[in-house]
Amino acid sequence: MITDPVGPDAVPALIEAARTTIRDHGDGNVHTVAAAVLDEHGRVYVGLNLYHFTGGPCAELVALATARAAGAQAPRLIVAVGDEGRGVLAPCGRDRQVLADYYPTISVVVPTPDGPQVVGAEELLPHTYRWQAQQIQRLRFRASHLPAVRAGSKRVTLRFDDPVQVGPALLVFEPAAGTDAAGDLEDEVTLAGRITSTTAKTVAEISDEEAQEDGFADAASVLPGLRDYYPHLSSGDYVVFVRFDVDES
Incomplete structure (x- = not known):
């Protein structure tokens, strides 16, 4: 495990991870490039390209998706290595745009006449057009709900006029303003999750x-309980049952 994601030992170790992957699993035809990603916890994930004439994914994109599937949320460093001794490869134009849009703070290992060097993703596309990548939706809670959500006893929330959709979500627990009540948070707490x-x-x-x-006692308790959040709610208003999970990784 690499303990310093951007330190001097990170780059050679990450290059070696990609080099070993393409050496052991490349086939000289469909899989000709391997990439390695270092996440915020020092964990390394690798991926291979999948060549296809319709535009199969590059190794960098596969490695990033693999990292996310394992719970990585803030990749720090990425490198691609070609087969047949080609060494470190610079990202293609599409990958540069993806990195700039989704991971603008990631560092990228690129080849130079003086050997591999680390640059920021945004340096790869100077003066680039920036597409506003979709921001992950936020599902906000009062701080008092945090213990139940963490324990798994709360996986449903009722919402009014709060648009959400099935997919990844950041569960945000906000400290109560102007109160010193027991159990209030001093700082905002977030948990990765998913609306199901x-x-x-x-x-x-x-x-x-x-x-x-x-968590209501019965249906009759819902309206007065929700009016604590939505004072003007009426019995004829539509509310949404939002069911969610917490990312345990």
Whole structure:
């Protein structure tokens, strides 16, 4: 494991990880480049390119996706190495744009006449057009819900006029303003998670069982309870049952 993601030992170790991968698993045809990614915890992930005439993914993109699938959220360093002794390769134009859009702070190992050097992703595309990459949605909670979410006893939340969709989400627990009540957070806490389903219905349509999923005693408790969050909510308004999971990685 590399303990210093941008230190002097990180680059040669990451190059070697990519070189070993292409040596052991390259086939000289479909898989000709390997990439290695170093994440925020010092973990290394590798990937191979998948050549296809329709535009198969480059090794860098495969390695980044592999890292994310394992829980990495802030990749720090990336390198690609070619087969047949080609050594370190610079990212192609598409990969440079992806890196600049999604990972603008990542460092990239590139070949130079003086050997491999590290540059920032944005340095690879000076004066580039920047596409606004979609920001991950945020599902906000009061700080008092953090213990139950962490324990797994809360996996449902009722929302009104708070658009969310199935997919990755950042669960945000906000400290209460102007109070010293026990259990309040001093700083914002975030957990990586995923919204798994959303179901809309009026407050009047909520059953006792559904109410209890979100910690209410029964359906009759929902409206007065939600009015603590949404003071003008009525029984005919639609609310959304948002079911979510927490990323345990």
